[in-house]
Structure formats: C-alpha cells, structure tokens
Amino acid sequence: MAVKATRPSFSRGADGRTPSNVPEFQQRMEDLSMQTTRNLSLGDYESAQNTFYSIDATRKDQLKFRQDKEQKRQDIEKSNLGKSYSVEKARFEAEWAKKEAEIDLVCQEKMQVLDETHQIGIANLEQEIAAKVKSFRFKASVALLQLEDTERRLGLANEFKQAAEVRARAQRLRKIEEAAYEARRQEIESRPRQQLREAQEAERRFTEQKCHAMKVELKRKRDKAAAVLRQRYRNLELDMTHSFALETVAQAEIGSVKTHNSRSEQSSTFRGSLKLEALTGTKFDVPDVSRMPDIVD
Structure with a gap:
C-alpha cells in the first residue's frame, strides 16, 4: 500500500518514526567502518584509530547537518506563521474597514434624512409665519382713535390751536x-x-452624538478583536516554539506508529505551514508525486 505523504522534522521522518541517518553520511560511515576493519586486519592500528575517530566525527557532522536542516525548517515555519498573521491581519482590516464604511453610510443617511426633515420643517414654519403676518394688521388703540376724533371735531369747530x-x-x-x-x-x-433653529440644532447634536457613539463602539469592538487576534498568534507562536524545543528530546516510537496519520495535520511543530495553508486554501493540495515517499509493500 502507498504511504501517505507526511511532513518530516528532526524527531520524525516521513513514516512517522525517528528519522534514519542521512544516506550520504551513513554511506560515509559504512565506508569508514569497512576501512577500519581492513586496517585492523592489516595490523595498521594507527590508521584504524584514525578511521574509527572519523566515524565519530562523521556522526557529529550528520547530527550537525540534521540540526541545520531542522533550523531551516523551523525558520520556514516561523516565516509561514508570520505570513499567516499578515494574511489574517489583512482580512481583519478589510472586514473592519467594511464595517466602518457601513457605519459611515448609516450616519450619512441619518444626517441626510435629518437635513431633509429640517428643510421641510423650515418651509412649513415660513408658511405659518407668512399666514400669521398677513392676518396680523395694525389696530389703533381706543385712546388713539379718540384723539384723532377729537382733532377732527376741533377742526370742524374752528378750534385750530x-x-x-x-x-x-x-x-x-x-x-x-x-x-x-x-x-x-x-x-x-x-x-x-x-x-x-434651537430645536433643530439640538436634534443635530443628538444625531451626531449617536453616530459618534456608534463609531466609538465599533472601534472598541475592533480593538478588542485585534487584541484577540494578536493574542491568538502569540499563543500559536509559543505553542510552536515549545514544539520546536521538544523535537530534539522526542522519544523514538516502538511498535505501531501512532503519530503517523495525524501528525502532519495537527502537530504544532508545523503550525506555521498548517495555518498558512488553511488561510490560503492550499491545505488539500495534492503533493508533488516526485516528492512522495516510496511505496512500501
């Protein structure tokens, strides 16, 4: 049956077990071991000692090679987690920018309706004022009418002074x-x-305050959501860093492999790649056939 392609790391190979030695280093150690045996059979103990020590040096070189490779993998995971944060942050900004635009539109519509209502109110008031002014005529008082009547009578009586x-x-x-x-x-x-005018100004202030309160509330929610997003990625980073530390101390699995099926899809040591794939839609991409493990009978 075909072995499912998995993600290798320092502590686990593609088969889910502790990684085997690097082929080129392993071949070198085998050659050195054979050369050591040959030197021993020839009685060349000095050369045998040198080749024997070379085996240990090659083993250390192999470990250094694996550690460097693991460090590069971890750097890639860190980079991918950073890219994941950038992707999610961009989506976050776009989502909240849309919400802010919606609030701005709501407030703009409220102010537009208010302005139209105020214009109608002003027009109605001017009609009422015009009607009142038209019906409001000057009426002389009784005293004024009496004086004017007296003036007329005195004039008729020739009392001119x-x-x-x-x-x-x-x-x-x-x-x-x-x-x-x-x-x-x-x-x-x-x-x-x-x-x-005073009533309309008060109504405008109330509407502006209401719109401002809506924007403040939206900003509060946005800041809270941004803090949650930052904390979530801090937690992911800490979890991944902890998994990195466990890579060099993980015990080899004996018997049936338990981590093989789910490790590549769940392990925190691959958190950066897993998160980025989930965000960019490449999680279920079929792997390159040329990079898949060999078929095991």
Whole structure:
C-alpha cells in the first residue's frame, strides 16, 4: 500500500518514526567502518584509530547537518506563521474597514434624512409665519382713535390751536403704537424661527452624538478583536516554539506508529505551514508525486 505523504522534522521522518541517518553520511560511515576493519586486519592500528575517530566525527557532522536542516525548517515555519498573521491581519482590516464604511453610510443617511426633515420643517414654519403676518394688521388703540376724533371735531369747530395740540399728541401716540406693532410683528417672525433653529440644532447634536457613539463602539469592538487576534498568534507562536524545543528530546516510537496519520495535520511543530495553508486554501493540495515517499509493500 502507498504511504501517505507526511511532513518530516528532526524527531520524525516521513513514516512517522525517528528519522534514519542521512544516506550520504551513513554511506560515509559504512565506508569508514569497512576501512577500519581492513586496517585492523592489516595490523595498521594507527590508521584504524584514525578511521574509527572519523566515524565519530562523521556522526557529529550528520547530527550537525540534521540540526541545520531542522533550523531551516523551523525558520520556514516561523516565516509561514508570520505570513499567516499578515494574511489574517489583512482580512481583519478589510472586514473592519467594511464595517466602518457601513457605519459611515448609516450616519450619512441619518444626517441626510435629518437635513431633509429640517428643510421641510423650515418651509412649513415660513408658511405659518407668512399666514400669521398677513392676518396680523395694525389696530389703533381706543385712546388713539379718540384723539384723532377729537382733532377732527376741533377742526370742524374752528378750534385750530387746540386741534393742532391734539394732532401732535395723536401723532406721538400713533408712532408709539406703530413701533409696538412692528416689534410684535418682528417677534411673530423671529421667535418661531429661533425656537425651530434651537430645536433643530439640538436634534443635530443628538444625531451626531449617536453616530459618534456608534463609531466609538465599533472601534472598541475592533480593538478588542485585534487584541484577540494578536493574542491568538502569540499563543500559536509559543505553542510552536515549545514544539520546536521538544523535537530534539522526542522519544523514538516502538511498535505501531501512532503519530503517523495525524501528525502532519495537527502537530504544532508545523503550525506555521498548517495555518498558512488553511488561510490560503492550499491545505488539500495534492503533493508533488516526485516528492512522495516510496511505496512500501
């Protein structure tokens, strides 16, 4: 049966077991071992000692090679986790930018409706004021009418001096009453306008405050969500770093392999690649056939 392609690391090979020695180093050690045996058979103990020590040096070189390879793998995982954060952060920013745009649109519509309502209110008020002003006419007081009547009577009676005095008094009183009328007419126009203006300004402030509160609440939620996102990736990074540390101390599995099936899809040591694949939609991509393990009978 075909072995499922898995992700090798320092502690586990593609078959889920502790990785075997690197072929080229293993071949070199076998050659050195054969050469050591040959030197021993020839009695060349000095050469045998040198080749024997070379085996240990090659074994150390092999370990160093595996460690360097593992370090590169870990660097790639860290880089992939960073890329994953960048991808998710970009999606996060786009999502919240859309929400902010929606809030801005809602507030813009609210202000537009408010402006239209205010314009209608102003137009209705001006019609009411025009109707009131039209019906509000100057009416002379009884005292003014009596003075003007007295003036007329005195004139008819040829009491010209007294008529002139009464006329002067009547004119002064008329000016006072006309000024009072004009002031009242101005009040009929200005007071409703002032009251409506104050009411509309208060309504505008309330709507602006409501929109501001909506934006503040959205920002609060965004900041909270951003903190959760950052913390989630900090946790993933810590978890992955811990898994890296366990790579060099993981025990070899004996008997049936338990980590083979799920390790490549769940292990935190591959967290960067797993996360990036999940975000970019490459998690279920078929692996390159040329890189798959050999078929095991």
